[in-house]
Amino acid sequence: MSTLTRPLPQPMDLARSALHTALADRLGRPVAVVPVGATDAAATLGDRGAPDPWAAARPGARVHLTASAVLIGPWGGDGTQPACGRCLAMRWQRLRSRSERDALETGGPDGPRPAGPWPLLTAYTYDTVAALCDALLDDARPGGALVGGALVGGARPEPPATAPADRALPQVTRLDLATLQARTYPLLPDPLCPDCAPPRTTADARPQALTARPKPDPGTYRLRPASSYPVPEAALANPVCGALGGGTWINVTSPTTAPVAGSVFVRGYAGLNDVTWSGQENAFSTSRTLAFLEGLERYAGTHRRGRTTPVTASYNDLGAAAVDPATCGFYDPRTYRDDPLVDPFDPDRPIPWERGWSLRDDRPVLVPSRLVYYSAGVAADNFVFECSNGCAIGGCLEEAVLGGLLELVERDAFLNAWYGNARLTEIDMSTVGGRTAAAMVERAALQGYDVHVLDNRIDLAVPVVTALAVRRDGGPGTLSFAAAASLDPLGAVEGALSEVLTYIPHLSRQTEERRPELEAMADDFFQVRHLKDHAQLYGLPRMAEHARTYLEPLAVRPFDTVYQDWESTGRPRTGDLRDDVLAVTGELVGAGHDVIVVDQTTPEQEHMGLRTVSTLVPGLLPIDFGWNRQRAPLMPRLRTALRRGGHRTTDLTDAEIRMVPHPFP
Secondary structure (H helix, E strand, O other), X not given: OOOOOOOOOOHHHHHHHHHHHXXXXXXXXXXXXXEXXXXXXXXXXXXXXXXXXXXXXXXXXXXXXXXXXXXXXXXXXXXXXXXXXXXXHHHHHHOOOHHHHHHHHHOOOOOOOOOOOOOOOOHHHHHHHHHHHHHHXXXXXXXXXXXXXXXXXXXXXXXXXXXXXXXXXXXXXXXXXXXXXXXXXXXXXXOOOOOOOOOOEOOOOOOOOOOOOEOOOOOOOOOOOHHHOOOOHHHHEOXXXXXXXXXXXXXXXXXXXXXXXXXXXXXXXXXXXXXXXXEEEOOHHHHHHHHHHHXXXXXXXXXXXXXXXXXXXXXXXXXXXEOOHHHHOXXXXXXXXXXXXXXXXXXXXXXXXXXXXXXXXXXXXEEEHHHOOOOOOOHHHOXXXXXXXXXXXXXXXXXXXXXXXXXXXXXXXXXXXXXXOOOOEEEEHHHOOOHHHHHHHHHHHHOOEEEEEEEOOOOOOOOEEEEEEEEOOOOOOOEEEEEXXXXXXXXXXXXXXXXXXHHHHHHHHHHHHOHHHHHHHHHOHHHOOOHHHHHHHOOOHHHHHHHHHHHOOOOEEEHHHHOHHHHHHHOOOOOEHHHHHHHHHHHHHHOOOOOEEEEOOOHHHHXXXXXXXXXXXXXXXXXXXXXXXXXXXXXXXXXXXXXHOOOOOXXXXXXXXXXXXXXXX
């Protein structure tokens, strides 16, 4: 082969080789160095992108070269959650930009192509890396060794993290190649890592038996404060290896709530999706805690990260052992005809199924994976796009199940009222009592909005509240909807108000920025394609006519009158959280539905004392986004629920359905 046609070494590999040689010279021993960001570090997990030539060396490597930094670690940790070099590379890769991740993960057999000789390493860089290796990697010094991420022999370097949960983890030190600034971050082991993840099992689902959970007070539904869990916040959000994203941000100018949020790209059915997690309370500290819990919930629900593997079989082969996907709803046949991303369900086609547990029948039941993990899927099971509806996190099984079921009830009630064109009873906010709700209404008023709160119960006794903020002058940002469900009616009111207050400060700007797009959606509902489109569409003044029933309530009644029957005979008061779950389960079973729980808990969450579940109630109306992908208008429950709940004397006919995109945010 001539010199002109011989492949030249990759710039990253040249720099890696030079760093490897320099460290051997300075430390007197070879130190493995691997590049990160030149190839797909997760290539061994599937057939995507280019093969990783460093796959064998990654797990044991603790010096990693990127285009802008040298990463040293994992080092330290107490050994309870050991992580390897591949864990670091995978978590680092997930924090890259959309274009960089696509280049690495879907860029074809050649992978990304270098643009020039980079990174450029200097003698100062070599000296600094060697000094850090000498200080941090105890096997670089006599008398020290790293076993399972924990130091054995020699002095233990002190991690800078202050929280005990973060200090107990393996650490990664990042040396910036431009400034030589060194910063250290904790690293959570990756449960998808093929080298150090817990072994997977094909065992049947564990019985999700509800146990007695004494509560601190009969009127509360959490056994302990959210802030009491050992959540390693620095490991969850940091720019090197954050499990949930590169950091968090706050909005100190928000006039209605104290929001804290973060985000990360998650690879889903149709590429990378920006998954945002947030907390929207009245104090930044509370919002931050709730934001991390929501992030952990979404982390567990987007992809299977636990210890189980799915069952692959056809529905016809499984028979009574599986949920019939038809009971969870399908799209209109025209959607399957016109949408290239979905195909009709085929009962003879093998698809993956998750192991769930029926609380009604007290038996195992299989659920399509597509309905449980909403960013995962295979070509064979692309019959529906699911979302996080019914997924919830808690400190125990009962907390998580209660949260998931309440969310299902909330969305079902909202959709029944919307598509059923129902008129609801408004709650007189002057009679609610307490400072919190009144303060939130006043904050909305300062933004130019009047807030209406409606009793949105349909045929289930569990309190569901819809809040509607109406811009007083009728300008852009006209309507904003939100909903909440709780066994405590006041909690439902405050939850719905908190949600709607989150959206109204931005709705006017969003409407103006997208005005041409939104006007096109109002002319042709099939232009409504994404989650944000549904809520922002109702920022247009012209869309108010479609929500007229919400502004013309059946009556305006005092809070205590609306919930008198519930408080006197319906609401459980035993002081046992299990009874609260059974009360909601009983309502759903009484309405003719099964109640199924699938455990989504990840190994990281187990260490934090948290549980995450996906709850499914086949037959309830599912929330969907995109006008061509709506299951609710086709489902039997939409025709019968309003009659069952006494809102009308006959079943809903097709002609009476409000065939307008729902405004759920």
